[in-house]
Amino acid sequence: AKQEERGTIRFFEAAMDHQIREKRMLQRDLVVAIENRQFELYYQPQAAADGTIVAFEVLLRWRHPERNIISPAVFIPLAEETGLISAIDEWVVREACREAATWANKLSIAINLSPVDFRRGDVPRMLADVLAETRLEPERVEIEITEGVLIDDFAGAIAILRDIKALGVRVAMDDFGTGYSSLSYLQAFPFDKIKIDQTFVMKLETNPQSAAIVHAIIGLGRSLKLPVIAEGVETMAQQAFLASEGCAELQGFLIGRPYPIAHYRNIVTKGAGG
Ligand code: C2E
Ligand code: CA
Ligand code: CA
Ligand code: CA
Secondary structure, eight states: OHHHHHHHHHHHHHHHHHHHHHHHHHHHHTTTTTTTOEEEEEEEEETTTOOOEEEEEEEEEEEEEEEEEEEEHHHHHHHHHHHTTHHHHHHHHHHHHHHTOTTTOOOOOEEEEOOOHHHHHHHHHHHHHHHHHHHGGGGGEEEOOGGGGTTSSSHHHHHHHHHHTTTTOOEEEEEEEEEHHHHHHHHHSOEEEEEEEHHHHHHHTTTTHHHHHHHHHHHHHHTTTTOEEEEESHHHHHHHHHHHHSSSSSEEEOOOBBBBBGGGGHHSSSTTTT
């Protein structure tokens, strides 16, 4: 048994070493990813209750030279650890604003920013510069942040968020319901929207607790006069439930998957209201 135990430990150590090496390698490769043009933006539609597409969320993809596409769920945390995320997010903001500025129908874009951006960089200045440079209307930009932004330096983060709103850019609270203090944060800052996390939406049909939580969040939004968007909507049953609860907007594979903007070209080039 001792022998076997040692074998198991060696196996885990080898697996650990492999993971650490793998992580270091990706972190090294990330350093040149921007200049080597390995990042691509995907766009996922957000629809109003009647199905009309009103905005696109911008989702980053990394086309690694040796590995095909790597998910942001994998590389964003690695970029956050090294601080490289600030340069990456600035690249995303610039590219997405440039793209959206060309859209005939003037739909909005929702851009994810990392909590690390708020600690390391001057986010309001960066946004102001990009808006000036691309001439995109600030009202067409929404920043999605998680409550992680408010965790280490609460007052500092609130001040930065105020400066962002002063530019005319909207701020949405992402992944709502998954953190610890979401409710008090809603009181501390005038968010423009709350986004129900997909973990609740996906279990709507199978888990009564999830349905109750979604019901409560939509009710909270109504009381606070905050539009609520649900993400991860995959089935018509989920859509029907959310519609009956009065959820303002929907996002998910049922409405449309994230794709390069070429896939949605006919939507963004149509005239307003089309
Ligand atoms: P998120 O902001 O919560 O984005 C939603 C994620 O759910 C996206 O994953 C999206 O592709 C996926 N999704 C949307 N609808 C559905 C659905 O119906 N079913 C399922 N199963 N999944 C759905 P993705 O693109 O892999 O992004 C993962 C996370 O990476 C994002 O979570 C966000 O936190 C982060 N991220 C993505 N792009 C950026 C970026 O440019 N900057 C930063 N800082 N973070 C980003
Ligand atoms: Ca998001
Ligand atoms: Ca989410
Ligand atoms: Ca997230």
